[in-house]
Structures are given as structure tokens and as C-alpha cells.
Amino acid sequence: MEAAVPGGAERYFTRWYKPDVKGRPCEDFCVLQHSNRRVAICVITLAEAHPLLQSGKTIKNINYQISANCSRLQNKVSGKSKRGAQFLTELAPLCRISSSDGDEYTIYSCIRGRLIEVNENILSNPALLQEKPSTEGYIAVVLPKFEESKSITQGLLTQKEYEEVLLKRRNAAS
Amino acid sequence: MSSLTEKDRPIVQLLLSTGTCPRCILRFCCVGSQMLYRHPHQDLMRDLQEFLRNNQEKEDTGCLDAAHPPCKRIRLEHSEGGPEELNHNGAIPQMPSVDNGTATMESSAAKVCNVCLGILQEFCEADFVKKVCQKVNSADYQFTSFVFSVSLPPQLSVRERAAWLVVKQEMRNLGLSLAKDDIVQLKEAYKWIIHPQLSEELGVPADGKSLFEVSVVFAHPETDEECHFLATACPDCFKPAKNKQSVFTRMAVIKALERIKEEDFLKHFPCPPGSPKNPCDALEIQCNNGAVFVAGRYNKYSRNLPQTPWIIDGERKLESSVEELISEHLMAAFKADSFNFSSSGREDVDVRTLGNGRPFAVELVNPRRIRFTAEEMKRLQQAINDSSDKIQVRDLQLVTRSAIGRMKEGEEEKTKTYSALIWTDEAIQREDIAFLDDIKELKLEQKTPLRVLHRRPLAVRGRLIHSMQGEYLDEHHFRLRLRSQAGTYIKEFVHGDFGRTKPNIGSLLKRTADILELDVESVDVDWPPTLDD
Numbered sequence: 073m074e075a076a077v078p079g080g081a082e083r084y085f086t087r088w089y090k091p092d093v094k095g096r097p098c099e100d101f102c103v104l105q106h107s108n109r110r111v112a113i114c115v116i117t118l119a120e121a122h123p124l125l126q127s128g129k130t131i132k133n134i135n136y137q138i139s140a141n142c143s144r145l146q147n148k149v150s151g152k153s154k155r156g157a158q159f160l161t162e163l164a165p166l167c168r169i170s171s172s173d174g175d176e177y178t179i180y181s182c183i184r185g186r187l188i189e190v191n192e193n194i195l196s197n198p199a200l201l202q203e204k205p206s207t208e209g210y211i212a213v214v215l216p217k218f219e220e221s222k223s224i225t226q227g228l229l230t231q232k233e234y235e236e237v238l239l240k241r242r243n244a245a246s
Numbered sequence: 247m248s249s250l251t252e253k254d255r256p257i258v259q260l261l262l263s264t265g266t267c268p269r270c271i272l273r274f275c276c277v278g279s280q281m282l283y284r285h286p287h288q289d290l291m292r293d294l295q296e297f298l299r300n301n302q303e304k305e306d307t308g309c310l311d312a313a314h315p316p317c318k319r320i321r322l323e324h325s326e327g328g329p330e331e332l333n334h335n336g337a338i339p340q341m342p343s344v345d346n347g348t349a350t351m352e353s354s355a356a357k358v359c360n361v362c363l364g365i366l367q368e369f370c371e372a373d374f375v376k377k378v379c380q381k382v383n384s385a386d387y388q389f390t391s392f393v394f395s396v397s398l399p400p401q402l403s404v405r406e407r408a409a410w411l412v413v414k415q416e417m418r419n420l421g422l423s424l425a426k427d428d429i430v431q432l433k434e435a436y437k438w439i440i441h442p443q444l445s446e447e448l449g450v451p452a453d454g455k456s457l458f459e460v461s462v463v464f465a466h467p468e469t470d471e472e473c474h475f476l477a478t479a480c481p482d483c484f485k486p487a488k489n490k491q492s493v494f495t496r497m498a499v500i501k502a503l504e505r506i507k508e509e510d511f512l513k514h515f516p517c518p519p520g521s522p523k524n525p526c527d528a529l530e531i532q533c534n535n536g537a538v539f540v541a542g543r544y545n546k547y548s549r550n551l552p553q554t555p556w557i558i559d560g561e562r563k564l565e566s567s568v569e570e571l572i573s574e575h576l577m578a579a580f581k582a583d584s585f586n587f588s589s590s591g592r593e594d595v596d597v598r599t600l601g602n603g604r605p606f607a608v609e610l611v612n613p614r615r616i617r618f619t620a621e622e623m624k625r626l627q628q629a630i631n632d633s634s635d636k637i638q639v640r641d642l643q644l645v646t647r648s649a650i651g652r653m654k655e656g657e658e659e660k661t662k663t664y665s666a667l668i669w670t671d672e673a674i675q676r677e678d679i680a681f682l683d684d685i686k687e688l689k690l691e692q693k694t695p696l697r698v699l700h701r702r703p704l705a706v707r708g709r710l711i712h713s714m715q716g717e718y719l720d721e722h723h724f725r726l727r728l729r730s731q732a733g734t735y736i737k738e739f740v741h742g743d744f745g746r747t748k749p750n751i752g753s754l755l756k757r758t759a760d761i762l763e764l765d766v767e768s769v770d771v772d773w774p775p776t777l778d779d
Contacts, residue, residue, distance in 0.1 A: 079669055079671060079758060079760040080671070080741045080742070080752070080758045080759065080760045081696075081738075081741040081742055081743050081744050081760075082744075083741075083760060084697065106696060106697060108697065108700060110558065110700065111700040112700075113696050113697075113699050113700055115696065115744065149703075149704050150703065151703050152701060152702060152703055154703075154704070188699065188704060189693075189704065191744075191745075193745050200745075204745075207742070207744050207745065207758075208742070208744060208745035210744050210745075213696065213699070215699070215700060
């Protein structure tokens with residue numbers, strides 16, 4: 073169970089969820105949307121239910137090179153308008169993570185927008201991703217287009233809606 | 247006319263017959279006596295005519311024309327006195343017969359000048375001066391001097407050139423020379439005439455450095471197209487203008503006139519210039535006072551007050567702002583059109599500013615009132631302080647524009663001290679935070695905080711926390727005082743901003759920390775000067 077009001081850096085963020093991305097069961101993501109009304113910056117994180125955050129999983133490798141031509145680490149933005157940023161659609165891959173038991177997971181953007189940065193701290197310290205998935209272990213920061221800032225959450229679930237999804241899963245399991 | 251000599255005669259003759267006004271004629275004769283230009287228009291006309299007739303007088307037997315009353319002595323001679331008097335024998339100068347064209351000359355006196363388009367005619371007269379002064383007085387400004395600036399239509403430069411070419415030609419024919427540089431500039435002559443009159447009416451001197459500006463824009467739509475031929479002759483002088491304004495600016499026209507060849511000019515423009523139907527229009531008479539600057543320091547006691555008005559999509563999200571609470575009173579007292587508020591850094595909506603407060607400066611644009619005694623400033627400060635408990639100001643004083651630089655340097659260079667109320671998720675004991683007091687010159691690397699990332703470039707900033715003092719409160723709370731380098735994001739230093747500020751209080755304490763309250767305790771800038779209360 074999460075704290076009623078999270079304390080710390082995530083205090084001013086609203087949580088939105090995208091469960092079972094690409095049909096893969098329990099590969100859920102949580103998008104933290106900043107409360108700024110104009111253009112809300114978003115932080116892409118793993119939701120608590122994601123397989124990588126379950127006990128027993130050890131992360132072997134995190135790779136931001138998502139294709140031959142594209143590495144998220146090469147992303148360079150300049151100026152206030154973040155020129156040069158790689159543009160992301162909802163199903164654009166951010167990184168690929170492999171666990172020591174041989175499983176491979178792709179982390180997706182979940183929202184449209186400009187890629188501002190990927191978290192390099194988890195490259196040097198993969199455990200951070202599992203210990204603090206909602207803060208220091210974030211995956212990436214994405215800035216929606218100004219015109220789209222209101223609509224980006226349309227494809228996502230609110231906290232309440234997500235909890236219903238979790239409930240359904242538990243009931244289906246039992 | 248004593249200032250005119252024989253060599254001026256052909257110029258006077260020529261210009262008078264082509265419709266040029268007396269004052270412009272004096273200009274082309276390089277007459278430098280300011281007083282002469284101030285004589286009434288009719289008197290100058292008469293004097294010029296007299297000057298011309300004096301030549302013929304020598305040839306005539308000169309008989310008084312009974313139909314005309316004897317004319318008065320030339321006024322010039324009486325006012326200036328001295329040995330240059332034309333009429334030495336004291337006799338009343340004789341009137342010429344009507345035949346030598348007096349009638350046409352007199353009727354030309356009523357015509358609008360073909361060179362100055364009326365600027366040195368009706369716009370030098372008392373009526374216009376009165377009109378200007380009425381505008382100034384009704385605008386209710388406080389001023390101790392004035393600068394009078396005049397905007398003339400560009401075609402005046404064209405007409406000036408045309409008249410000069412005609413005069414130059416005539417002089418050449420007569421084997422005489424005329425230096426262009428000795429011709430008196432129209433604007434200069436205009437100011438010779440109008441400054442004393444304005445000065446007298448307004449009761450203050452004219453001063454080129456004055457902050458109080460009275461400006462008049464003259465236009466002559468009737469002849470606006472006269473400049474157009476220059477565009478074909480010198481196309482690169484006239485760049486396409488923004489905002490649909492005419493390309494034919496004064497500067498562009500002058501530049502083209504410098505470049506154009508005499509033959510081309512003569513081909514395209516009538517020399518001498520034709521007489522216009524109407525004089526110029528005085529389009530706008532405007533007054534403007536130079537900005538005054540008021541500085542001080544402000545305290546902020548509200549955790550719900552933005553620095554500047556917080557308006558999104560036309561809707562105000564939070565009532566009022568620091569700048570409005572201070573500047574509205576200043577605007578009213580100084581009767582200014584608008585203000586520009588700046589300060590040595592700023593704090594968030596939910597942060598208080600305690601201690602000596604933060605330096606600020608307000609530029610008051612076009613103030614009607616500019617004189618305030620120290621006593622009046624104190625009362626103004628009191629009025630601001632009485633009007634709100636959200637902010638308080640101190641050391642309110644008038645400063646110069648250059649003083650603002652001291653404030654801005656404070657923003658980048660000077661240290662600030664803060665007090666933060668910090669929460670931790672896991673319990674802490676006194677000993678757990680004791681080590682913070684010993685940390686000096688802690689180096690931080692701060693990425694642009696997520697909360698401002700939408701409007702700031704992504705960057706990493708190195709900043710220093712010079713010193714800290716912790717004050718234990720309970721297992722989950724403590725107060726931290728810290729002195730930091732200018733530009734440090736304190737909130738991010740406490741909660742870590744997703745690990746994007748390193749190190750942070752959370753990482754130092756190996757817990758999750760959050761900031762519940764932040765106060766600015768001091769802004770270490772020693773400007774503006776402290777005033778005794």
C-alpha cells in the first residue's frame with residue numbers, strides 16, 4: 073500500500089498508469105505528471121506491479137540503445153524549447169532491461185512528447201531502479217507538446233482505475 | 247537690414263519671388279543672429295522688402311507716395327541700435343511706388359513658405375506656443391526644465407535641397423560663392439524662436455539634458471509623395487519597413503539626398519519648390535517625463551503570494567502579488583503610466599522573506615510627479631506598510647538608473663541564508679543530524695529542477711552550501727539553517743528532485759526527506775543604503 077500523501081520529490085506529481093503494455097501481463101508503468109497547469113513535465117517509472125520489481129528479480133543489464141541507429145543516451149536538448157530532443161510516441165521504447173534469470177523487458181514511453189533525459193544513475197546503480205522506482209529509480213523525463221499537454225493522459229488510467237485493474241487481477245488469480 | 251549685405255541681395259530677391267518666407271530667407275543668407283528670427287513675421291517681411299527697395303531708391307528720385315502712410319523706421323535698427331543703421335540722416339524712409347511689385351510681395355507674405363511649409367511661420371507664433379503650453383499645463387507634470395523635440399516631415403529636407411540648388415545656381419551666375427554649411431538649419435532656427443517663448447510661458451528654462459520632454463510631430467500629407475522619387479534614384483537607401491510604416495523616414499531621405507547626383511535631383515524635383523496650399527499640421531503634442539527609480543527592501547510574510555501576477559488563460563490564479571502590492575502605491579504617488587519591478591532574485595509563492603528583506607527597485611515610467619522629500623518617502627513607505635500584512639518595505643528611497651546594477655550583481659554573486667523545516671520518512675535522533683553542522687563548502691550538482699524544466703534549458707549547475715546548522719525537533723522533523731551560493735535551489739537540495747540534485751539531505755541522511763516550509767532569512771546584498779527610521 074502506498075502512503076496517502078507521498079513525501080519527497082514526488083509530492084507535486086499526479087500518478088497515471090498504463091497496465092499490461094503491449095499485452096504483456098503485469099508490465100505496468102506509472103507516469104508521474106507534474107502539477108504545473110501549463111505544460112506538465114512527466115516522469116516515466118515502473119509501477120509497483122511490474123515483474124522487475126518483484127522479489128527475486130535481479131537486474132543484469134540496462135541498455136538505452138534501442139536500435140542500431142538510436143541510443144537514448146545520445147539525446148541532446150538545447151534551449152528552453154528543448155530543440156534536438158528525440159520525439160517519442162506512446163509505444164516508443166526507452167530502454168531494454170534484462171534480468172539475471174534471462175527475461176527481457178522493454179520500457180515504453182507511454183506518452184507522446186520530447187525526450188528530455190534518461191536516468192543515467194540506474195546505469196551505474198541498477199539496484200536503484202528496484203529500491204526507489206518512483207523517485208531516484210525513474211526511467212526518463214518527457215516533456216509533452218504544449219498543444220497536447222491536456223490530452224496526454226487520455227490513454228492512461230487514474231490511480232483509482234488502476235486499483236480496480238489490480239483488484240481484477242487478484243480476483244482472477246484466486 | 248543690417249545683417250544683410252549686398253551679396254545677399256540676389257538671394258533675397260530670388261527666394262522672395264519664389265514663395266519663401268522671411269525667416270527661411272535669413273537662413274539662406276547665413277544670418278546667425280538669433281534675435282532677428284524672433285521678430286514678428288510681418289516686420290521681417292517689411293524689412294526685407296525695404297532692403298530690396300533701398301537699392302532702387304538710390305536710382306529713383308524717390309518721391310513719397312501720398313496714398314501710403316509713411317512707414318515706421320525699420321524696427322531692427324531701433325532695437326539693435328549702433329552704427330550699422332541704414333538710414334543715417336534720421337529722415338523717414340521713403341515709400342517706393344507700387345510699381346516695383348510690392349503688391350505681389352505682400353500677398354506672398356500670406357502664402358505658405360515653399361521651403362519650411364509653415365514651420366518658421368505660423369508655428370513660431372504666440373498662438374501655437376499657447377496651444378503647446380496649454381497641453382503641457384493640462385497634463386499636470388512636475389518639471390524644472392524642458393527639452394522641446396520636434397519631428398519634421400522628411401520632404402522638408404528635399405525642399406531645402408531644391409531651394410539651395412536654385413540659390414547656388416544664381417550665385418554661380420553672378421560669380422559669387424555660397425557655402426552650404428553656413429546656411430542655418432531649419433530646426434535650429436525654429437528652436438531659437440520658440441524656446442524663449444515656451445520658456446517664458448512655462449516658467450522654466452529649456453535644457454537639452456532635461457528629463458521632461460515636450461514633443462511635437464509635424465506632418466504635411468499634401469506633399470508626402472515628394473520623397474518617392476528618391477526611391478527610384480537611390481533604391482538601397484529605402485529598406486522595406488515593418489508594421490506598414492512608410493519607408494520614407496527622415497534618416498533614409500537624408501541618406502538618399504547625400505547620395506543623389508545634382509543632375510538627377512534637378513530632373514525629378516522642381517527647383518525652386520512649388521508653393522503648397524496648406525501649412526503643416528501639428529499632429530501630436532506629447533509630454534513625457536524620464537523614468538524615476540524607487541528602491542527598497544521587502545519582507546514577505548505570506549506563503550500564498552507570488553512575486554508577479556499569476557494569471558493563466560486570462561484567469562488570475564492567486565490574489566495579488568509582491569510587485570503589485572508595492573508598485574501600486576508608487577504608481578499612484580508618482581502618477582506614472584506604468585512600472586517595471588525588479589529584485590535581487592526572488593522566492594517562490596510559498597516561501598517567506600524574513601530578516602532585512604530582499605532588495606528591489608521599481609522603475610516608474612512617465613511620472614507626473616518627481617519631487618519627493620525624505621519625509622514624503624517615509625510616509626509613502628508607511629502607507630505601503632499599513633495597506634498590507636503580506637508584505638512590508640523598508641529603506642524606500644529614490645535612486646538613479648545606474649544604481650540598479652548593484653542590485654542585479656547581488657542576484658548572481660551574493661550569498662543567501664535560509665531556514666527550512668524538514669521531514670524525514672524514517673526516524674532520526676539528535677545524533678543523526680549533528681554531522682550536518684560540520685559540513686562546510688558542500689559542492690552540489692543540480693540539474694534543472696523538474697518543476698521549472700518546461701521553461702528553462704536543461705543544464706547542470708554546480709553550487710555551494712557554505713554552512714549548515716541543524717535544530718532537532720522530533721523523530722521526523724528538524725529545522726535546518728543554511729548559507730548558500732546565489733542561485734542554489736534549496737527545495738531540491740532537501741528532497742533531491744528524483745536524485746537530480748546530488749548530494750541532497752535525503753542522501754546525506756540516507757532517508758527520504760521532504761521540505762515542509764522554507765524561509766529566506768537574509769539576502770546578503772548591502773544595497774540600497776540603509777535609512778535611519
